[in-house]
Amino acid sequence: MLILARASQDDVVSALGPVDADVGPTSATGLTAVWCTGDEPIRALTGAVDLVAVWDEPDEGHVVLHLSRDGVDRDAVWPLHLSADPQPPSTRARDDLSTDLCAFFGVDARPGLAPAMADVRRAEHLTDLLEEHFEVPVLDPVRTRAVTVHRGHPSDSRIAARLTAGGGSGVEITPVGERWTVLDAGDPGVQQVVTLATAAAGSRRAVVLQLWRGDGAAAGFELVHRDHVIAQGSWDDGWRRSADEDWPARDAVAEVLARRVGGEVDLPALRALLRARTRTGDPLARLVEVLGIPAATLDVLDGTSTAPAEVAEPAGPWRVLWDESRRGADSGLPIGPRWVQLTVAALAGLVSLVLLVLGVGVVATDGALLDHAGVTASDWLILPVAGVGVAASALAAHRLVRRGQIL
Known part of the structure; x- marks a missing residue:
């Protein structure tokens, strides 16, 4: 669910309280983006601030746009599929909704908005329309560089890299020592797919981290297990997670990270690192040091690595599994x-x-x-x-x- 709230980041975080949500920086127009799941965040914010929210309801087969302004709430509902119920909003309803949205964003009429809303079939479509017709706040942390760091069997890294190495420059695989391998897709968006594929390909004991850098000093990490993020943290990116505002929540993230990585992790040092949201030094350098990850990992992230890298050759699932089986047999592993x-x-x-x-x-x-x-x-x-x-x-x-x- 995406919520655009007409309030400052501090006010949004305060209104959410312990409800889990990612809250972005407030734009020059006074809007703040919130990403969340479930209906708790929208219940916490409705009535406290004016907002627009869009989300999918797969179980009901609906796409919903909720507008709350000046104490008045209204919903517009579209079917997820062309042949499903309910019917899309009528022309008159779309005209009225366009007028209300323009009033919320404080702009003149947008003639092309109402006709475009006739073809909405996913919340993503509504988000695209809002970005196209209005000045919205930053919707995602800006990541300029990202890599996947994997500790496990090298074949798992190769399998994930080959399955996700589409066009462009492919995925580079760089062993950095101590069973750690770094996968670099060269694009932060593609890197997310590489990270999920690596987590899915590895054993349940494998460790998969994504390290990233953004604009300025922004940096962060995500610890992924199977198909979801189980721990994350960031510094200087302008985003806040309401559920992580207090130190116990951040300490819990440190404990999950230390337990997953294992070894001699300095837990007090890791807690101190994650409690800070801004740092004068490089937080990722301190993170890899505390976790015992080879420092050469950051050379790959920063594009300064001189270590030899293997460029993964893209292939389908059966070809990849066949090649890896032959490689294992030939090497006697x-x-x-x-x-x-x-x-x-x-x-x-x-x-x-x-x-x-x-x-x-x-x-x-x-x-x-x-x-x-x-x-x-x-x-x-x-x-x-x-x-x-x-x-x-x-x-x-x-x-x-x-x-x-x-x-």
């Missing part, structure tokens, strides 16, 4: 802890042995063992297959025990 491999080999050998004994019994008894009226081709076929399985399992187990590597 273990696919898991040695005891797991040995257990799998033993189980495979046991199953093969049972099948071999069963096959011999069926052939020896001319099918009577399984109440067959003779021996079939399948009964004969099971003998060499099971025999090969027993031999292969025994050989794999022998090599694991003697040399600690896979066939």
Whole structure:
């Protein structure tokens, strides 16, 4: 949900209280953008400030624009799909809504706005129309550079990079040591996709961070697990998160970050870093130092790295998985802890042995063992297959025990 509130950032944060929302800087026209989920933020702000809000309601099949001005509330509703109910606002309703929006933004009539609202099918469409016809505040933190930092198996980084390496310069993969790899897409917007893909490709114990820089001294990070951000922080970007205004909330972020990264993290130092929203030095340099991430990571972020980087070749999912499987087989890399491999080999050998004994019994008894009226081709076929399985399992187990590597 996007809310444009006619109030200062301080007033918006105060009205929201503990409600979780990202509150942007106030524009020269007195508007402040708020990004949030759920209906708590709009309930907290309605009546306290004039506002425009747009959001999707997928369960109801609606797109909603809510306007609250001078104590009067009105809603306009569009269907998410062309054939769905409700019907889009009528021409008269769209004309009235356009007039009210122009009054809210304090501008003259916008003749093209009402006709354009006829084709709205998503909240994003409404947001685009507001940006096109009115002077809106900054809607997102401006990120000029961003990289994904991954600690885990290198193949996971390659898989994510290749799946997201579309046009442009592709995704560069730079190992920086201590199992950390940096992925650089060269574009902050694409980098978000790379970060989510890396988190999805990695194991649940993998660590995936996105580090970013913005205008001036703005900088920040996001810790991503699977498909969502589980911790984030920023400095000097002009945005505030109402739920993180107090120190206990920021300390909780520090604890999540320290627990996820693990190792000897200086938790008091990390708490102090996250409690500050402005710093004279480089907060990201201090962050990687406290977390034990190689300093070369920031060289990649700042475009000053001299370390060799691999440019990921874009490919589809099946091609990527096939190439990574071959790469692992060619390099003899273990696919898991040695005891797991040995257990799998033993189980495979046991199953093969049972099948071999069963096959011999069926052939020896001319099918009577399984109440067959003779021996079939399948009964004969099971003998060499099971025999090969027993031999292969025994050989794999022998090599694991003697040399600690896979066939």
